[in-house]
Amino acid sequence: MRNRLTEALNSQKSQKADYIEIRLENYESTHIRFQGKDMEKISSSQEMGGNVRALVKGKWGFVTFNGWDDLKNKTKQAIEIATLIGNQTSHLTETEPAVEYLQAECGRDFRKISLKEKAAMMKQYSNIMINYNSKIQSSTVNYADRYTTVYFANSEGTYIQHERPYLSVHFTAIARNGDDVQIAQESTGSIKGYDSAEQLSPIAQKTAQRAVNLLKASSVQGGEYTVILDPILAGVFIHEAFGHLSEADFLYEDPRMQSLMKLGKRVGTSELNVVDDGSLPGLLGSSKYDDEGVLTRKNYLIKEGILSGRLHSRETSARMEEELTGNARAISYHFKPIVRMTNTYIEQGKTPYRDLFNDIKKGIYARQFYGGNTTFEMYTFSAGEGYMIENGRITEPIRDITLTGNLFDTLHNIDGIGNDLKIIESGGGCGKGGQQPLPVTFGSPHIRIQKVIVGGSR
Amino acid sequence: MEQMIEKIKQKVNSGELFRVNFKTTPVDYEMNQLKSINMEETEGWALRVIHDGKIGFSSSTSQNQIDGMIEKTLEVAQFGQVAQFDFPGQVTTANEEKIKLYDEAVKEKSIENMIETGNEIVKRVLSINSDLRCDAGISKQDGFIQYGNTKGASFHYKKTMLSNSVMVQDTKENDMMMLMESLHWGNADSSLEPLWERLERKIKWSEQIIGMGSGSMPVIFTPKALLVLILPFISGLNGRIVNKKISPLQDKKGQLLCSPLFSMYSDGTIDYAGASAPYDDEGIAMQRLPLIEKGILKNYYYDLQNAAEAGVKPTGNGIRSGFHSSPSPGVSNLIVSKGKTSLNEMIKDIKEGIIVDQVLGLGQGNVLSGAFSNNVQLGFKIENGKVAGRIKNVMIAGNAFEVLKNIVAVGDKARWVSGQYCFPHIYLKSLSVSTKQ
Numbered sequence: 001m002r003n004r005l006t007e008a009l010n011s012q013k014s015q016k017a018d019y020i021e022i023r024l025e026n027y028e029s030t031h032i033r034f035q036g037k038d039m040e041k042i043s044s045s046q047e048m049g050g051n052v053r054a055l056v057k058g059k060w061g062f063v064t065f066n067g068w069d070d071l072k073n074k075t076k077q078a079i080e081i082a083t084l085i086g087n088q089t090s091h092l093t094e095t096e097p098a099v100e101y102l103q104a105e106c107g108r109d110f111r112k113i114s115l116k117e118k119a120a121m122m123k124q125y126s127n128i129m130i131n132y133n134s135k136i137q138s139s140t141v142n143y144a145d146r147y148t149t150v151y152f153a154n155s156e157g158t159y160i161q162h163e164r165p166y167l168s169v170h171f172t173a174i175a176r177n178g179d180d181v182q183i184a185q186e187s188t189g190s191i192k193g194y195d196s197a198e199q200l201s202p203i204a205q206k207t208a209q210r211a212v213n214l215l216k217a218s219s220v221q222g223g224e225y226t227v228i229l230d231p232i233l234a235g236v237f238i239h240e241a242f243g244h245l246s247e248a249d250f251l252y253e254d255p256r257m258q259s260l261m262k263l264g265k266r267v268g269t270s271e272l273n274v275v276d277d278g279s280l281p282g283l284l285g286s287s288k289y290d291d292e293g294v295l296t297r298k299n300y301l302i303k304e305g306i307l308s309g310r311l312h313s314r315e316t317s318a319r320m321e322e323e324l325t326g327n328a329r330a331i332s333y334h335f336k337p338i339v340r341m342t343n344t345y346i347e348q349g350k351t352p353y354r355d356l357f358n359d360i361k362k363g364i365y366a367r368q369f370y371g372g373n374t375t376f377e378m379y380t381f382s383a384g385e386g387y388m389i390e391n392g393r394i395t396e397p398i399r400d401i402t403l404t405g406n407l408f409d410t411l412h413n414i415d416g417i418g419n420d421l422k423i424i425e426s427g428g429g430c431g432k433g434g435q436q437p438l439p440v441t442f443g444s445p446h447i448r449i450q451k452v453i454v455g456g457s458r
Numbered sequence: 459m460e461q462m463i464e465k466i467k468q469k470v471n472s473g474e475l476f477r478v479n480f481k482t483t484p485v486d487y488e489m490n491q492l493k494s495i496n497m498e499e500t501e502g503w504a505l506r507v508i509h510d511g512k513i514g515f516s517s518s519t520s521q522n523q524i525d526g527m528i529e530k531t532l533e534v535a536q537f538g539q540v541a542q543f544d545f546p547g548q549v550t551t552a553n554e555e556k557i558k559l560y561d562e563a564v565k566e567k568s569i570e571n572m573i574e575t576g577n578e579i580v581k582r583v584l585s586i587n588s589d590l591r592c593d594a595g596i597s598k599q600d601g602f603i604q605y606g607n608t609k610g611a612s613f614h615y616k617k618t619m620l621s622n623s624v625m626v627q628d629t630k631e632n633d634m635m636m637l638m639e640s641l642h643w644g645n646a647d648s649s650l651e652p653l654w655e656r657l658e659r660k661i662k663w664s665e666q667i668i669g670m671g672s673g674s675m676p677v678i679f680t681p682k683a684l685l686v687l688i689l690p691f692i693s694g695l696n697g698r699i700v701n702k703k704i705s706p707l708q709d710k711k712g713q714l715l716c717s718p719l720f721s722m723y724s725d726g727t728i729d730y731a732g733a734s735a736p737y738d739d740e741g742i743a744m745q746r747l748p749l750i751e752k753g754i755l756k757n758y759y760y761d762l763q764n765a766a767e768a769g770v771k772p773t774g775n776g777i778r779s780g781f782h783s784s785p786s787p788g789v790s791n792l793i794v795s796k797g798k799t800s801l802n803e804m805i806k807d808i809k810e811g812i813i814v815d816q817v818l819g820l821g822q823g824n825v826l827s828g829a830f831s832n833n834v835q836l837g838f839k840i841e842n843g844k845v846a847g848r849i850k851n852v853m854i855a856g857n858a859f860e861v862l863k864n865i866v867a868v869g870d871k872a873r874w875v876s877g878q879y880c881f882p883h884i885y886l887k888s889l890s891v892s893t894k895q
Contacts, residue, residue, distance in 0.1 A: 039537055039538060042514070042515070042539075043782075044530040044531075045518065047519045047782075049519055059492065059494060061494065061497075062494060062496040064496070064497070064498040064499065066500060081497060082494075085573070115536075137702075137704050181826050182824060183827070223892060253488065256629040373818045373820075373822060376634045378850075379818075380818040380832065380833040380853075381822070382822045400824065402853065408632065451894075453851060453892060454892065455833075455853030455890075456855055
């Protein structure tokens with residue numbers, strides 16, 4: 001394969017491309033969905049495709065295709081369309097060419113597990129949920145596995161062949177009481193093989209329990225509150241509200257945005273540290289190299305409350321004259337690598353998390369998540385469950401909790417960080433530029449934030 | 459395809475083959491500059507079989523894999539869902555001739571011509587205010603969709619789509635205004651003028667930031683924002699959700715659900731609209747299906763399997779979200795009927811209220827229950843019958859099934875959003891609005 005890619009790259013040497021890369025990919029996948037006691041969908045897919053990305057005088061040409069034929073011609077096409085618009089100097093930070101054959105480091109290979117065994121396991125989970133309580137109207141278990149091999153080569157001599165197993169299980173429980181329909185969701189994702197799909201019965205149980213509990217919860221009253229976020233929601237917050245702003249591709253050409261995200265700016269208390277680290281072993285967002293063949297590493301985004309780094313591709317790194325971070329990622333061959341997070345978390349603080357509740361007269365304890373979204377300084381995310389806090393104690397269950405605000409105000413308003421850091425491997429993923437769901441992890445200890453706006457319908 | 463169908467016939471009880479081929483060419487602008495050109499080609503094949511009464515599905519990117527696909531589907535069919543239907547023996551030909559989907563001019567559009575359009579978009583945005591940041595995308599697509607089954611039905615059609623989208627951003631110290639507008643259509647004839655009109659109006663309304671208090675107040679949803687209130691209906695009217703008894707709208711056919719001012723259709727027969735096609739993705743003719751008429755629930759929408767399970771006729775709503783997915787109930791184009799009131803009349807009618815144009819967190823939360831809670835990413839305050847300025851840090855919340863009972867007026871013009879939704883402005887009597895104190 002290496003020869004094939006090198007040949008295609010070399011065939012266009014006479015053309016005036018500043019940089020060319022070819023990515024080929026094939027995968028096999030299985031998908032199983034149980035709805036209640038019944039198997040609703042089961043399918044098996046295989047896909048083969050690739051892309052060529054060429055940089056000519058500062059502009060990109062990008063060609064994607066299915067099948068692996070005619071790579072020379074595809075390469076030529078990419079150069080041609082880039083040449084049509086190239087009109088400036090290309091900037092890419094240099095990186096050491098790498099040649100690597102990376103095997104998957106997983107336990108049991110899910111390709112060797114029979115459909116029968118997978119289906120039986122998911123049926124067991126589905127039964128746990130549907131049988132939990134008569135209020136459970138419906139439940140869904142979604143199982144997906146995908147074994148991908150990526151072949152990457154560029155015109156600078158890098159060749160990386162990488163096996164990437166990925167597996168996820170999603171649980172949804174729907175509880176109903178008359179017209180009141182409540183949903184709870186849990187999921188898990190992993191790059192460690194089939195072992196991670198086993199022993200999920202407690203999660204199935206918890207999903208059903210949460211859905212039923214939501215029926216008893218009342219809608220939150222809109223307003224401004226002191227909130228405590230559990231590690232999941234705090235992790236989503238730091239990923240959505242802050243992490244995306246650290247992605248240099250949205251600001252490298254925008255001087256005003258850069259001044260707002262100027263390194264050295266104080267954004268929080270000295271207890272606040274935020275990290276993105278793609279080099280952590282075995283997590284969903286982990287990989288030795290990013291999708292431009294750059295080594296991943298630990299990057300501090302906020303250190304002791306000071307904005308101290310951001311995430312880069314080779315192009316944004318060159319344009320902003322900052323070091324490479326290994327954060328160019330592409331979800332598949334359909335897409336160009338763009339700047340993405342990997343494993344993003346708030347570092348451990350010192351406060352035992354129970355102490356964060358002390359002194360809160362009226363607040364909200366928000367847990368779990370439905371989803372989150374951000375555009376620059378504005379963020380919004382929804383909690384999967386929550387409770388009122390009154391005089392330091394957790395009281396009535398509440399629901400339909402959506403938190404929103406201005407990121408910078410919110411970061412400054414984090415006035416308590418627990419000592420219970422947890423990294424979350426969910427089966428969902430991050431979305432950006434149509435590339436969704438990209439496997440990432442996020443994490444945090446419990447945190448306390450003052451003055452958060454909560455939307456509510458009463 | 460015929461040979462492949464023959465092969466399938468030999469191995470399985472009955473089966474259908476679905477193929478797509480899409481060629482897409484997007485030209486992208488970032489920060490007022492042409493950034494990249496892509497050429498994307500997708501080829502996909504999907505095989506669905508019914509064997510020993512059970513459904514199996516497999517997909518591949520190559521027709522050379524047909525033997526492997528047959529084997530895979532037979533393997534998964536052992537565990538598959540029990541089929542309540544069989545594939546159609548024929549398709550009606552009428553729709554194929556009736557609906558216009560393909561424009562040679564889109565396919566033949568040159569990259570140079572797309573660059574010209576992009577340059578014009580950037581130039582016009584900067585002429586409004588040279589400090590603005592503009593990202594734009596011009597994209598053309600031509601597609602070929604083919605279907606055949608072992609019962610003898612087959613069809614194929616071609617389809618084009620031209621998209622122009624623009625994102626305008628105005629960044630100041632600790633404030634950012636972001637405005638998105640787009641036009642998607644199947645032929646090359648549509649003018650960019652309506653896009654300018656909207657952009658210019660909203661940029662003007664955005665110049666001044668204005669504070670406001672929390673409370674219940676009148677709210678106007680623009681066509682672009684209306685999906686917030688429509689999403690719960692899309693899921694609640696889905697035949698699969700109804701069959702599972704988790705829809706709050708089940709058993710409500712014939713009942714008055716919303717204001718009599720509100721009517722909504724799923725219609726896949728509109729020339730050049732984004733979700734139009736002669737047939738849905740399992741060979742059932744697309745149609746204009748009333749979902750809600752004058753506030754009364756008329757129909758749920760179905761694919762073959764779920765229609766059979768419910769004991770009703772399929773509605774032509776068997777949609778695949780990509781060739782990797784087997785069909786399930788989905789809306790085609792969604793049309794909310796226009797009313798009689800102009801946007802200006804609505805604004806004039808409001809003493810204190812807001813216009814919601816873009817939200818953050820669409821579809822986030824418990825959509826099925828009807829609950830929504832969104833940050834107003836772009837919205838405007840109305841004071842004494844006039845737009846007073848742009849609002850920030852504001853959330854709206856409510857239950858879509860409840861709030862659509864209290865429509866004051868429906869806009870007298872409807873427009874296409876994302877090429878698939880044709881919505882008017884909707885003016886609600888009262889909605890809960892929360893803001894920073």
